[in-house]
Amino acid sequence: MSYMDECASKYGDIYTLNLNPNYPAVYINNPDALQTVLTSDTKELSSPGELNVIFTFLLGTQSVITASGKQHQRKRQLIMPALHGERMRAYADIINQVTDSIISKLPIGTSFSIRNVTQTITLKIIMQAVFGLYDSPRATELERVLSDILESTSSPLSLATGIFPILGKVLGKFNPAHNFDTLRQQADKIMYEEIQERRNNQDSQTRVDILSLLMSARDEDGQAMTDVELRDELMTLLTAGHETTATALAWAVYFIYKNENVKTKLLEELNSLGKNPDSNVIFKLPYLTAVCNETLRIYPVGLLCFPRRVEKPISLCGYDLEPGTLVYGSIYNTHRRQDLYPNPDEFKPERFLERQYSAYEFLPFGGGARRCIGLAFAQFEMKLVLAKILTSYQLELLTKNKVNPKRRGLVSAPDRPIYMNRLS
Numbered sequence: 001m002s003y004m005d006e007c008a009s010k011y012g013d014i015y016t017l018n019l020n021p022n023y024p025a026v027y028i029n030n031p032d033a034l035q036t037v038l039t040s041d042t043k044e045l046s047s048p049g050e051l052n053v054i055f056t057f058l059l060g061t062q063s064v065i066t067a068s069g070k071q072h073q074r075k076r077q078l079i080m081p082a083l084h085g086e087r088m089r090a091y092a093d094i095i096n097q098v099t100d101s102i103i104s105k106l107p108i109g110t111s112f113s114i115r116n117v118t119q120t121i122t123l124k125i126i127m128q129a130v131f132g133l134y135d136s137p138r139a140t141e142l143e144r145v146l147s148d149i150l151e152s153t154s155s156p157l158s159l160a161t162g163i164f165p166i167l168g169k170v171l172g173k174f175n176p177a178h179n180f181d182t183l184r185q186q187a188d189k190i191m192y193e194e195i196q197e198r199r200n201n202q203d204s205q206t207r208v209d210i211l212s213l214l215m216s217a218r219d220e221d222g223q224a225m226t227d228v229e230l231r232d233e234l235m236t237l238l239t240a241g242h243e244t245t246a247t248a249l250a251w252a253v254y255f256i257y258k259n260e261n262v263k264t265k266l267l268e269e270l271n272s273l274g275k276n277p278d279s280n281v282i283f284k285l286p287y288l289t290a291v292c293n294e295t296l297r298i299y300p301v302g303l304l305c306f307p308r309r310v311e312k313p314i315s316l317c318g319y320d321l322e323p324g325t326l327v328y329g330s331i332y333n334t335h336r337r338q339d340l341y342p343n344p345d346e347f348k349p350e351r352f353l354e355r356q357y358s359a360y361e362f363l364p365f366g367g368g369a370r371r372c373i374g375l376a377f378a379q380f381e382m383k384l385v386l387a388k389i390l391t392s393y394q395l396e397l398l399t400k401n402k403v404n405p406k407r408r409g410l411v412s413a414p415d416r417p418i419y420m421n422r423l424s
Contacts, residue, residue: 001303001332001405001412008333014317025307025326026316029333031340031360033316037308037327038360038368045308045327047370052306054410058149058184058239060232064373065240065306074219076373079233082213083377090208091129092279095381098124099388106422111398113417115250118385122242122249123147125381130237131194132209142190142238149183150243150409191231210237237374244301245378247413249385252295254418255347256390257397262349263390266291270391282387283380290349292382296364297335298347299405301412305329305363306370331363332412394423 004027007015013030028034037045049068056066064075081087102121106112123146127139198215214233218224225233256263269287282288310325321327336344340361341351365372372378389395398419406415 001407004303004330004332005336008330008336014319023324023326025328026319026321027304027328027330027333028316029330029337030317031334031358034305034329034334034360034363034367035358036314036316037329038305038366040308040314044310044312044314046311047306047308047368051309051326057180059236060228062226062229062232063236064233065236066232072369075229075233078217078219078225079214079373081217082210083374087213088283088376088380089279091125091377091380092384094128095125095384096388098128099385100392103389103393103422108422108424111419111421114253114420115246115414115418117420118249118253119147119242119246121385122246122381126238126242128209129377130210130234130241132207132212138190138194142187145183145187145190146238149180149187150239152180152183187235188231191234192227195227195230240372241374241377244411245381247301247408247411248292248295248378249382250414250418251299252292252382252386253389253395253420254397254399254403254414255295255298256291256386257395257420259347262291262347266386267390270387279380279384283383285383286353287349288383288387290352292379292386293352293362293364294347294349297341297351297362298344299412300331300335300364302364302366302372303330303332303412305331305366305368329363329367331366334361334363337361396421396423 007017007027008029013033014026014028016024016026018024028037047068049066049072052066055063059065064072064079067075099121102117102124106117123143127143131139131142194211195215198211211230211234214225214230216224256266265287269285270282273281273285305328308327310321310323310327312323314321316327335341338344340357359367365375365378398421399417403418404415405412407413
């Protein structure tokens with residue numbers, strides 16, 4: 001990230017990194033150019049799933065992230081209803097119950113890493129929302145395996161072997177992918193067993209968890225998802241759907257408790273709602289929304305938009321890009337533009353109360369056809385978890401020094417544990 005800061009400072013709106021001599025990669029942080037990139041006609045710029053091949057080792061070849069064209073559109077249409085609209089209300093109880101359960105078990109007067117806690121919370125939430133599984137042996141085992149999978153893929157070495165497969169061959173038995181393959185096979189076995197059990201059980205048709213909704217969904221031709229498609233979409237939801245939100249929540253708690261005035265304003269807003277406020281009312285709170293947006297702005301979990309490929313010559317920011325060039329929208333650099341966000345290192349939620357940012361100035365979930373499909377669920381979850389923690393418990397921030405972001409696999413995370421203490 002420091003290198004991205006350096007490049008943006010030196011070259012401005014657009015710069016090229018020649019990481020692969022066959023595919024020059026252009027990074028853009030100019031909002032007007034981003035709008036062109038993310039909404040351009042496919043004749044000039046495309047967003048084929050094959051460019052996201054780095055995710056196939058985890059998500060498989062049938063994930064919405066790795067699909068292209070009509071298949072990508074079909075998958076989004078099948079998945080979207082389970083993650084938007086009125087479905088959110090059904091997840092509110094799960095979010096509140098899980099958060100309460102995890103935080104209430106923290107010993108009073110004992111320090112804990114907030115990211116470990118938020119990761120436990122978001123994993124249990126996504127498990128219950130996706131599978132409707134609570135404390136079944138299958139759910140417990142899948143939670144353990146998924147945690148191990150994410151830990152095994154978070155190191156720089158794991159990321160390097162994913163980007164450069166030749167490195168994995170050089171490392172041989174020391175390649176971290178060896179352990180990962182075993183874990184993935186364990187996860188696959190559990191998920192396929194659950195899918196088969198649902199297919200054999202007619203009662204599953206009345207269930208309203210995400211897996212049941214996906215199994216009952218039909219495309220325009222009346223076709224349902226195959227077992228392989230269901231497995232890949234489940235892995236996508238279970239991994240991308242909790243790791244990212246856990247990190248965003250950890251950052252939010254850190255900034256809220258580090259800035260007393262932010263915490264005071266937030267508590268005043270939340271307490272004004274009285275007891276047992278409606279989840280949709282919480283979701284629409286202006287200052288809570290501003291705090292979440294500023295958290296996602298200052299240290300976005302995803303640093304880049306999914307790549308686009310130039311298909312026909314196109315001009316961006318005064319430069320002519322040739323076919324074959326890969327174009328990345330730099331979320332990280334865009335969120336640090338001085339003209340959009342003065343003093344970008346300062347945590348200031350008021351930015352989002354003072355002005356409205358376009359989808360190309362503030363884009364923590366990417367944009368265009370590849371925008372994160374779980375955006376609504378993630379925002380809803382983030383707000384309800386924070387509201388529950390702030391109004392039900394008293395916590396204290398123990399890590400007083402500045403915490404910086406660092407790469408954690410394909411996303412970002414705090415560079416060291418953020419320790420908290422539960423007071424009551």
